[in-house]
Amino acid sequence: MSHHITEARDLFYVYPDGRQAVSGISFRIHHGESVGIIGANGAGKSTLLMLLTGILRPAKGEVVIGEVRLTKDTLNMIRQRLGMVFQNPDDQLFMTTVHDDVAFGPRNLMLDEAQVEERVISALEKVGISHLKDRAPYHLSAGEKRAAAIASVLSMSPDILILDEPTSSLDPKSRRRLMKILSGFEHTKIITSHDLDMVLELCQRVIVMKDGRAIADGPAKDILTNKTLMEEAGLEIPLSLHGCPVCGRSKSDAD
Amino acid sequence: MSHHITEARDLFYVYPDGRQAVSGISFRIHHGESVGIIGANGAGKSTLLMLLTGILRPAKGEVVIGEVRLTKDTLNMIRQRLGMVFQNPDDQLFMTTVHDDVAFGPRNLMLDEAQVEERVISALEKVGISHLKDRAPYHLSAGEKRAAAIASVLSMSPDILILDEPTSSLDPKSRRRLMKILSGFEHTKIITSHDLDMVLELCQRVIVMKDGRAIADGPAKDILTNKTLMEEAGLEIPLSLHGCPVCGRSKSDAD
Amino acid sequence: MPNIVNAIYNIRGFDELARQDSFIHRLHPLAKLLATLVYTVVLVSFDKYATIALLPFLFFPVFMAAAGRIPAVPILKRLLYIEPMIICVGLLNPLFDRGTTSILGQTMSSGWLIFISIVIKGSLAVATALLLMATTGMDGIALSLRKLKVPKIFVLQLMLTYRYISVLLEEAARTIQSYALRAFSSKGLKREVWGPLLGQILLRTMDRAQRVYDAMCLRGFAGEYHIGKAPRPSWGDFLYVMGWGTLFAASRAVNLPLWLGNLLTGAVK
């Protein structure tokens, strides 16, 4: 399945106002990997995701998805394999019912209406919001909106799922459910989040960004327990890895 | 200091579309208490805060702040004692510079310009963003915006500080800093959040909401460790209270 | 502020009503739009002194509301809201027109007659337009517009405007609320914040437009707005339009209430 490799080659991006948000990022993500991208506010995580999806064009470097370089010509082809859930679900839900929103992608893939229906139903079921089918997206609670946004991306059966801070403003139970959905998703996942406990649970690999640069890239466990590194990046060791006040040992020692 | 008691007396609120969001909430918060309001998405937390600040008018029941009933006539007077930080700081900053935004409240209190300046400087310092004084709010990062929004409320020297999900989308370090600011604030605090670890650290008392009703009200430690209660409310025990995988004991046993 | 909140609920309310299921809801949107348009044109084609002759035009909105299971109260509430404007203009007539006119064998102040006529026409036209919306919904309107060959970029833009109204109304409402909390006044916005407050919402809006577009593209959007299954117009739809059209034409040609009255009073005699 080498054709689903996601590769960033020395990416640079400068915003029109001169702000350099991404400065020389390279990585290679294999099919089925699940990668967390972490870093302080303003580190350049969202910008990086937008470069990967072709929303922004890099100033230098290139993005290669499944051996195909992302250019203006290949953009539409490549995008059919990508699904991105935005930080703010309001930006993503623009139809009048949840059903139509989830059907928006498949309809653009020119599937016939029966196939569209099938995909919509299966996506809604997966996320557990079949009952919201006919509701208007703006009528939903924050968590339900997030779930709908995820369903609208799953219905396109992407090979690569990209999520920008998917757990923010979810209550603990909804967060749990989302994590279950995500861990059941067998293709490539790229997730940015400040919820490091979620990253620890879902991702095998973590890339740490600081000021537009990748300052670390490795197994999640190693990185998230590295106190100096995390401090340097303006982060903290996840709570679930904090030392136990009773026995005084860090939990990561356990395994 | 009985005049700063915040009291909700059998509050009810029905949204114009018929959705009953708050159904019979009563509590009494003493001056200096710090209270966390928790509950699943859609439980009615934000609605309750809006009732307390007079943004919404209850369908039944009343809000009493420092022995004064909140009515149309007393609204503006009472609001001078309240400071509310909204869920989204974007909605809250509307002046051209951070300085002017922080000065907006004090100026409306009709203080003279020297006093205003003093308050602005002290609020910015408290929050640690003096260097952002002359920046435009919409150019700031999410965390900086949140800090500015808090400063703009602190500068009014409120007797009661109300915060709606203050930590969402903050990186771990900014979250830490915010928590430090808040624990240094000596007056009444009312905080809603899904970040139960923060609630555990900051609040002595917790009110659990479910479907518009308060299903529990008591010391934070007792409530946040009560597994059945938390499950019932669609929540989870905070990570920092989870059992230690090494010694097998729950941390709350420690103290 | 209450303005904004009300607007949100108005829109939400209509959305919800339009999602019901009834005979009227199942009609093709274009049929409903056409029937309403014919209705409005025939209604306003009555001259300015028409009063009693307008009454048969009550049947159409009553039918739509009843058959479409639309509660009367919200529609009547909206009517009350609109009416002051019509009444204002209407009231100028008795002020300026002090003449009299003969009608139904009685002489009446023509200004007042015009006033009554305007109020009846206004209420009927407004109620019918609202009922159209309550039984058809915005998707239906978009579908009819496409059927009427309105270019898709306009329809798309209209739909996006519609969709984002709720989001932006909430955003504006929250901004105004936070302003009110620190301004300690519930009057209007002070001059010094006009630019920054509205301007910042505007800039955020523009960024949001960019993100919306990106999100659409990522889901394969290429300029065509697929509304999905389009109901096909049926004979029922055709008959609906023709049937009502005939009735409107008949009521226009013949003063039905007068005829009815003649019949009845004749019978009584």
Next chain:
Amino acid sequence: MHMADALISPVVGGAMWAATAGVAAYSIKKVQEGLDQKKIPLMGVMGAFIFAAQMINFSIPGTGSSGHLGGGLMLAILLGPYAGFLTMASILIIQALFFADGGLLALGSNIFNLGFFTCFLAYPLIYKNIIGKEFNSKRILIASLVAAVAGLQLGAFGVVLETLFSGKTELPFGTFVLLMQPIHLAIGIVEGLVTAAVISFVWKSRPEVMEKASLNQPLGSLSLKKVMIGLAAAAVLTGAVLSWFASSHPDGLEWAMFKTSGQEELEATDPAHEKLAALQEKTAFLPDYGFKTPESAEPAGEPTQEKWPAVSAGTTVSGLVGGVMTLLLAAFMGFVINMKNKTGKKT
């Protein structure tokens, strides 16, 4: 002010619909030509923004009262005249449908009054010219103020003309103008001040947005400009002629309306002319009432359809009885359908 269905005649409404559709079709062509796909969501979201902004109260300095934004000029400045016009049209369509502001037939007039004058006259001819090559706060203020006032004055005048041509009210032209124009002067000033405040803010904080906006806007070819000037001149001329006509010939305006506003209207009221004589005879036996000149009675509605033999006193009774019966029938129909709905639901 919005034009309302209650005040408009099918001819005027139809004509304004046609004019609006023409301008819209042309604008769509223009927007498609410079096809910047990204502009469509921008138009959509901007429309929603203006809609939200219209709900905000602006307190007017020194008066204690408050005003609202219309938004046409702001849309023209930020999106250009074509996209601006189309966006304004969307806003008005949604208002007509959800809030019944105006109504369906009056929609054409409303889009024209509030969109065309601002986007295609005030913006290119006034705003653009005052702004010139360089932006500064003062110029933005003056340009917005003058353009907003001019746009709204033209729009208000449009409302006056459309109302008068429709002939559904009996307002003297002069009075109506004297009522409408000054009110809209105040509205225009608020509009201009708010627009200037927002545009200055955007220009100061994100100059590239303004630059991009003005680059995106072809000022329109010269021929278009000529058309605009021609239209403006025609409007002013018509206004002048009509005002003279109205002041010297109060009843003649109606006559002019019959002449100009086409056949349908005439057809509809044609029987009036035939029956006029008969009508006068019938009404003559009410001698105590000062009966106005035949002209004002001319378009009287119900009597014209008096095809059924009836004496006047009987007609009154018949009319009232018939009216009440119609109301009862309508209520009865609603009741029956409601009952059917309910029993239908139970089964």
